[in-house]
Amino acid sequence: MQIDNEFQVQAPPGEVWDYLQRTEDVVECIPGAAILEKLSEDEYRGQVTVKLGPLAVVLQGTVTIDERDHDARTMKLTGRAKDTKGRGATDAGVVVDIVAQGEGTQVTLVSDVKVTGKIAQFGRGVMKDVSQRIADEFARNLEARLTGPVAPEAQPDPVAEELPGRAATPSRPVQAAPSAAGPRHAAAVPGQAAPSVGGIRLVAGALMRALGSAIGNIFRKLAKPFTGDKSGRR
Numbered sequence: 001m002q003i004d005n006e007f008q009v010q011a012p013p014g015e016v017w018d019y020l021q022r023t024e025d026v027v028e029c030i031p032g033a034a035i036l037e038k039l040s041e042d043e044y045r046g047q048v049t050v051k052l053g054p055l056a057v058v059l060q061g062t063v064t065i066d067e068r069d070h071d072a073r074t075m076k077l078t079g080r081a082k083d084t085k086g087r088g089a090t091d092a093g094v095v096v097d098i099v100a101q102g103e104g105t106q107v108t109l110v111s112d113v114k115v116t117g118k119i120a121q122f123g124r125g126v127m128k129d130v131s132q133r134i135a136d137e138f139a140r141n142l143e144a145r146l147t148g149p150v151a152p153e154a155q156p157d158p159v160a161e162e163l164p165g166r167a168a169t170p171s172r173p174v175q176a177a178p179s180a181a182g183p184r185h186a187a188a189v190p191g192q193a194a195p196s197v198g199g200i201r202l203v204a205g206a207l208m209r210a211l212g213s214a215i216g217n218i219f220r221k222l223a224k225p226f227t228g229d230k231s232g233r234r
Helices: 013-020 023-028 118-147 158-162 197-226
Strands: 002-009 033-040 043-052 055-069 074-083 088-101 104-117
Touching (some): 055 118
Antiparallel strands (some): 033 043, 055 074
């Protein structure tokens, strides 16, 4: 059966193409996928877990990059895998095509898929839905890698602001971890949309302010037995 998927990425075609040449990084963007062994520069052994109806299918096999056309920005791949529980196998050929789309990029995947065994009973409709969901999540993860922020802005130290008798000092800016993908590419968790840096900062700030207030209260309670009021009483 032939299954066609396409999606858009808000990044230039050249950047998308260059990223797709780094297989290890690409696999991290595919939900449920993992590389088990690198057999050569263009061949990998790996696995992918997919949900087909009531079945959770773990497919293990090999993927080979048969052809790359850097000028046309197209790739051809073949993949062969078997279900680890013996419920079937897949054999697929995939053509990847990258073209400019407005200010971004359109990625088209044309897959010729052969499925045998018990998993073949789900038919083209289920296979199409599953492949489109995987493609959509892959697109979100890929775009997060290509367009994510380099590092969050520096914020004041919330603990220093709360502790009595201590002047607030600005925090050092958080440095982004170096990435082989370059400074533009931010890390993303496979299978998840990139988290909001602003949301994380607000939650962390609230927790730190609460902690600072609690520490201040403890200090004041400990100091009471050793200080007197204006009349000299203790």
